[in-house]
Amino acid sequence: MNYGMKSMEVGALSRRIAIISDIHANFNALSMVMTDMEQFEVDEIFCLGDIISIGHQTNEVLHMLRGLDHLSVIRGNHDEEVLKVIRGMPSSVTGAEHDHHVWVADHLDSRFIPFLDAMPLSMNKSIMDFDILLTHYHLNPDDTYCPIDMSPSVETLGAIYEEDPYDIILFGHDHMQHHFESGQQVFINPGPLGLAPNGLAPYTIMEINGQAVNFIHRKVPYDHNDFVEGLKRENPPAIDFIMNVLLKERG
Ligand SMILES: [Fe+2]
Numbered sequence: 001m002n003y004g005m006k007s008m009e010v011g012a013l014s015r016r017i018a019i020i021s022d023i024h025a026n027f028n029a030l031s032m033v034m035t036d037m038e039q040f041e042v043d044e045i046f047c048l049g050d051i052i053s054i055g056h057q058t059n060e061v062l063h064m065l066r067g068l069d070h071l072s073v074i075r076g077n078h079d080e081e082v083l084k085v086i087r088g089m090p091s092s093v094t095g096a097e098h099d100h101h102v103w104v105a106d107h108l109d110s111r112f113i114p115f116l117d118a119m120p121l122s123m124n125k126s127i128m129d130f131d132i133l134l135t136h137y138h139l140n141p142d143d144t145y146c147p148i149d150m151s152p153s154v155e156t157l158g159a160i161y162e163e164d165p166y167d168i169i170l171f172g173h174d175h176m177q178h179h180f181e182s183g184q185q186v187f188i189n190p191g192p193l194g195l196a197p198n199g200l201a202p203y204t205i206m207e208i209n210g211q212a213v214n215f216i217h218r219k220v221p222y223d224h225n226d227f228v229e230g231l232k233r234e235n236p237p238a239i240d241f242i243m244n245v246l247l248k249e250r251g
Pocket of ligand 1: 022024050076078173174175
């Protein structure tokens, strides 16, 4: 599948990359974002994890992503937890959240397991003058995720990455859209593509042109009510938490 992507040109003067994160098994949102990005003729797509879990459209999302050309994808904590269920490994979470992951694993088409299995925890990219980190969230030295900071700033993010050589740090996980620039580094969270409670799916276009980089933050309308109604019909474990917390409009 080639969603309006231009072919890679040797010596191309600019590179345009779509950054998506936290799709959370929302195919309604993902399909509209893929249509929206056609106008930008992106060279590639970076996906920052949490592809599945919370939403109910697991196999539709995995099918679409697996068919994409020029996709670089890392895993998120929810992808990891579902894989642990499939492998029979101990879960890092308990209660309704764990039950939810079991439910996702039960509904997941086994043909997609190798695709999920192949996703690394993080990834480094070097594009023109920029060294780029893709990570679902900030990692401790033992590769566990740091606790979520609900109010990050350029100072706190700069402190986390001050020893690291990256020019651009791309992350998701906290389900907020961020764009901070310190002068030395840029920190981007494109927002939770599949968990926007207002029916506007966020993602980001990154355009690199030699020594310059520019970001365009998009919000794409999709049929949110259809997604919510479908999710309610499926009635997975933790549905109350999903409806009242994760999909609730933030004030
Ligand atoms: Fe997430």
